[in-house]
Amino acid sequence: MRREYELFPEQKYCIDSSSLIDLHKYYPSTSRDGILRPMWDKLEDMTKQGLLVSSVEVRRELNDKEVIEWYKKNSMQFFPVYSDHAALFEKIKPHYTPQNFKRNISDTGPWADPVIIAMAAVEKMPLVTNEGTKSSNGIPAIADKLGVKTMNLIQFLAEIGFKL
DSSP states (O other): OOOSOOSSOOOOEEEOHHHHHHHHHHSOGGGOSSTTHHHHHHHHHHHHTTSEEEEHHHHHHOOOHHHHHHHHHTTOOEEOOOHHHHHTHHHHGGGSOHHHHHHHHHSSSOOOHHHHHHHHHHHTOOEEOOOOSSOTTSHHHHHHHTTOOEEOHHHHHHHTTOOO
């Protein structure tokens, strides 16, 4: 995914399931007409250009029909866990409380948090997540310990220049 050298690289963003879900919940893509149309046009353009990406583990967490239809329609890239991402897991694990890590890793459902943090860290992308900042086991807290920039959905929309 990462290249050694890019001429005029554009900023890429890694997005978590919480942001994709909230995006469709609070700013539905089905209401594309009106004031939200420029926002959706921008997000769809970024997705098609590979500037807004995620992990296959995030895709596994998504079960909302509208979100699934949107990412399929816009060819969103969900990258696999590469070896350099997996290598970072051992550095991520100690930042979680042992009970939290064991509970989530042994749960039968998907848990993308450490995967998406590793991807953002290795690929040097800001991580867009709507998880709260109060939990010491949440994405923002763990990502911060690894030097990964996180932002919520509103901060992300402002950073990419979206204005109503």
